[in-house]
Amino acid sequence: MHKIEIINLHVSIEEKEILKGVNLVVNSGEIHALMGPNGNGKSTLLMAIMGHPKYEITKGDILLDGQSILEMSVDERSKAGLFLAMQNPQTIPGVSNLEFLKYAFNSHSDEKHKLKDIIQDIRTNANQLDFDLNMLKRFVNDGFSGGEKKKNEILQLKMLNPIFSLIDEIDSGLDVDALEIVSKNLNSIDLTKQGLLIVSHYDRFFKQVKPTHAHVIINGKIIKSGGIELVDKINKEGYNWAKEVNA
Template sequence: MENKLLSINNLKVNIEDKEILKGLNLEINKGEIHIIMGPNGGGKSTLAYSLMGHPQYKIIDGEIVLEGKSINELTADKRAKNGIFLSFQYPEEIPGVTVEEFLRTAKTSVSGEVQKIMAFKKLLKEKMIQLEMKEEYAARYLNLGFSGGEKKKNEILQMSILEPKLAILDETDSGLDVDAIRIVADGVNKFIDESRAILVITHYNKLLEYIKPDYVHILIDGKIIKTGGIELAEEIDKNGYENIKAKFSN
């Protein structure tokens, strides 16, 4: 199928000899927003790191297919060049490297094209205005002294600059106030189009007040056990995971 972006087939992943993903299946088409929800320890972040190619997460079975090609053997940098982006739950602080320098270097690395300084400054300014980020942030060291909200907005800024085919947002909304969640959601809505897709991992329904997912998936004990629409997230918000877990265990 030409519109298919990502297929995950029976994915089993170990970390430190413990199986975390236990036969996970998922398909994502271009133009779609998918939400992954689930209790702590179910495998949500493991899925994100496995898709990005973190070396500590060992694929022991199954396959990750991006645009018809297996990426199981690709390193993280090659996956990035193939169009996968992961925003971090806890972004690192990097003293001595400004936001602008980092983003320009990252764009050059991923695209394979040297970014001309003035043209990049113009692009960066446009994206920062969209995210309601002050222009002086570009000259600050990456995430150093940033508030939680500023760090998360910076991840969305990075996504919008790099323009990946598949953006994976790992709890980008955690610890944010309502205004910051709205700005992050607005960045997601501006980013999505018919050529790319977004996978959002979240614990919270607040973000879903601002973005409209195509699918909501419940990930428990290493497998996606239920898929639905926004109503599934509302059910979880109202009743928690116990009813779904009970049905699955039966």
């Protein structure tokens, strides 16, 4: 059983306060939906948890299994079991997807594997995502379509087997069939060992990957938490009611 605790988190970007006291606990076995209008701090929260240096934590703490991770670098957080599937995945020209997956996999493992030792695993995971194997030889995300980049994030997730995955709008850019495939892959995660924090704007996605908890973030604060009924409410009514709660 693992736990990540976000305690009164305040985060600024270039001196501007974006998160204004976020409290959130995610345990392994749970799928948390994080929803909220554009520009209200969802990606900021995920980036801050992962340790992006641009996101300055001015107050509060993030505990992983009771230990603060604030002093840990991004790669240390990754090795400790955190994973971020980014809203806008980065391109890495010059590094092939296969090499990248090998290095990432090895940096999370005590042994150093050769590509031939893990290629079958990579292939199996790519096949489960209906991810064209030719994409593995290309540079990371270089020229990938929007949907291909999103599938590539999930391929990394599957290879690294994290404890907590932070998944930012994985559904944006996916066609209907790809959405179903990615959902199936997320649903195959062994939740007895892992927890998910998923940002999406759409109940269509949360109908396929069913959250155990849901939260609404407005103006840098979680103003309402509940279950899947909160996702339904947002689908039907939008956010005006939530903005009033926050006013």
